[in-house]
Amino acid sequence: MATPSNIEIAQAARMRPIDEVAAGLGIPDDALVPYGRYKAKISLPFLARLGHRPRGRLVLVTAVSPTPAGEGKTTTTVGLGDALTRLGERAMICLREPALGPVFGMKGGAAGGGYAQVVPMEDINLHFTGDFAAIGVATNLLAAMIDNHIHHGNALGIDVRRVTWRRVLDVNDRALRDTVTGLGGPGNGYPRESGFDIVVASEVMAIFCLATSLADLKQRLGRIVVARTRERRPVTAADLEAHGAMAAILRDALAPNLVQTLENTPALVHGGPFANIAHGCNSVLATDAALHLAEYVVTEAGFGADLGAEKFVDIVGRASGLHADAAVIVATVRALKYHGGVALADLPVEDVAALERGMANLERHIRTVRDVYGLPCVVAINRRADDTDAEVSALLAAVGRSGVAAVEARHFAEGGAGAEDLAREVIRLCGDGPASAPVYTYDDDATLWEKMRAIATRVYGAADITASTAVRAQLRRLQDEGYGRYPVCVAKTQYSFSTDPRLRGAPTGHVVDIREVRLAAGAEFVVMVCGEIMTMPGLPERPAAASIDVTDDGRISGLF
Template sequence: MQPIENIADKAGIPLDALELYGKYKAKINVDLIPKQTSQAKVVLVTATSPTPAGEGKSTVTVGLGDALSRLGKKTMVALREPSLGPVMGVKGGATGGGFSQVLPMEDINLHFTGDLHAITTVNNALSAMIDNHLHQGNVLNIDPRRITWKRVMDMNDRALRHVTIGLGGPSQGVPREESFDITVASEIMAVFCLATSLQDLKERLSDIVIGYTYEKDAVTVRDLGVEGALTLLLKDAFKPNLVQTIEGTPAFIHGGPFANIAHGCNSLIATNTARNLADYVVTEAGFGSDLGAEKFMDIKARIGKFQPDAVVLVTTIRALKMHGGVEKQELKVENTQAVEKGLVNLEKHIETILSFGVQPVVALNRFVGDSDSELQKVQKWCQDYNVKVALTDVWQDGGAGGEALAKEVLQVLEEPNNFAPIYEIEQSVEEKLTAIVQKVYGGTGVLFTDQAKKDLAEIKKNGWDLLPVCMAKTQYSFSDDPKKLGRPTDFSITIRNILPKLGAGFLVCLTGDIMTMPGLPKKPAALNMDVDSAGNAKGLM
């Protein structure tokens, strides 16, 4: 690794804007970076519907950034921060892989610069203020049964989904039911990632609805008067984190909402700072294009007032075979028929990106064991479909393995696109949801549970319906049933709850049995992790 001062110099960041966190990572004071008149072109990396086999989206994102740098382009990478929940759960490390990684990998995957801990603290400080307000006389007349704000923890812990607090007598507080979310599902995380300045952060925090009075009037953070304290706790975390790839490309890693239960993109302030510094910004959105990319385009790009200039759609032979009906344990066996059958999933994701008016480039991420005939099957299909495709081998060869992809992307960047969000803000909530279900998922329409109908009526009564919608849906399927792989048809999406997130500026629509507090698997990735006597991490990959 190079000293972080060298990476900052390469990015055009002045030394006085650096706040060092050791030798290889730093926070950036964006107010000390000169503003440029031109802004970078944005390349969004997304993927086909994820499978347990893994698609390597972060690896391709890093490899593409390095490839553009190798071609002489001033490039920055912008990624999300990993959550300890999936790091210790199923996923393990989340900083890329092989020779396409961001460094220092161990720090980024664990505590990094403390941002997620700060967000957890702010969320739970607000919870403490709410319960103290109840205990101290409840001047705002908050109904304890209608408090919607939840505590959080940056770990998968199913035992905390439903708990009771305040037991033990009057001196212990007001007893009530409580729930925990994972930190990356917190509205604090969403606010953190969509705020454009410290003042905007404070205003968004003020707008957060924490619950309702006995008269069913909304109560906000502004009513509690604690927005200043919450902003104070976030002021350092709000500064973007600068690190580097293995090949020395500057990278911002900042913010980390999940895409299946939140909006799935790194912070807007990090992306905008990268756009100000570089000529090309390579960023990613979580999970497949039906989740992360849709939210990037309908929420983040809309709020940030910019557009993706190109979209890279990552897929693998292994993923296509699973969508073609092959079990995970059989993926090493050559099966061109299953690949061909699974191409329907790739086809729908291509159609989705095109529906936003942006030209996709398919990155066929090569894994050891992929046969030439399987790879050729996908390449030939893309050519017949008139979609650009590039075989990438960035895991093994780093930036050199992504140059073919980079050249295809550069061609797309030279062409104008017709980007537009999939719906207009002025449309009704029902129309917005229908647009997503029909145009992005390929479904027939939307169904509402009785609870969702009550939520929607309350939202309309309060005038909150002119907001974007953030779908909380399984990542494994276009439908709300994770078992329906490939390209399901003739399905509807059932909305069971609609949660107003006024600070973030969107409505979260919960579908299926999606959980905002995941659980750990039978054999968590943590079982493989250790540290040696010299303090070196083991088993994070």
């Protein structure tokens, strides 16, 4: 009998009405804004009243450096949440919302997999509650108001060569990366070079996920620097009087979305910045709410521990006071063989030697999480059906030599029951005492250059960092303007510790070149663009959209 697909499993789920899920958390009906029977938003006024409740334990799920073979962080996050529930703990999970670009491009779905999924899977993957549409509209409204201000006289003295704000779209469209706007004569504005980013790469998305309230959201939106004058003075969204309308557009979206897993564990799915471009974590509002509603909260940071986990620690932790009590590092036999030099097509063939070579990647992530971020951690071996006993035994032994525990997890095939051993180890790591003090990769008072160097040398294993004369001058200017107090958000390839995606394993001695610097004053971080990184991805030769369909009676297929 063929194994059911992800969407077939999800469509067979026995979901509880969302008001019952909410009631189990102590959320009253008047705090819910239902979107059908199985999803709802939790009102912001209710969230504001949660502060008196004690906080639960926060578990951060991260992984080895991503490979085409897949690692399964989202699946592990869901499976661990279900396992904690099975063990009698009051658990919740917090995830990012899937972006339509990857859903229609490479992934075809991003709500977990197998028997560890959040549901309703189709809704979550396709539009959901409209949050990303609101973020796109808010971003594009600001772009329109910039061009309109210049068209009607430019009272702020904006230098049209120094407009940095770009429009966004939630579809991968390489043709829109670089554009010229304002063609067609004076009535259509003024011609200038611009372009589009994907919604999840926008500063509004980053602000949305870092905001702690509607008031904080509006203040952050007002601080967005969209351009500079000829005198290099920053021009903000507040200068254009755009931030109020932007906040109005985002008002309803800011409320976190409540759904459930296949096993009815409550889940908040909210926000979705990419971790190779932005900070890669779900919203602060959702995570903070979950910590006041549950004893254990499992959240995921995007890509490997060098990207999403670093940004959770150094950006999200600093901005919000959220700090993990323990971390789970997801690894697979296939991923480690890939890092050991095996071609994608050959990964099903047993190769213990290649796995042991690829262990260098996992070992560096372990050292980073444990020694740089100061988090107790466990390695979750996301077991696949084609993993051999010899390979798994070698992986368990290698992790043991690193001084941390490794646990086999079979949640993809078995749901929460397959992750109970992992859940027990997580409970042990979290302990009963107070959480330890947060540890950061760099000090607050370090310069932007020093912060970037600390990440490159301490986390990426690099020998040093470099930058052109122009980039160095820009960094000095940002430092002088007072932005040096901000944390650094590195935009680089997710596939390697270096800026070259072809360098697998754990390269050392490389030099990280800062190609471009972008100020995100509303999000309160400075983006360091390193290597070739796209803020508007393209579609593959055969995009996942080609497999997605809907029947005459409305049943969706092809999400996988």
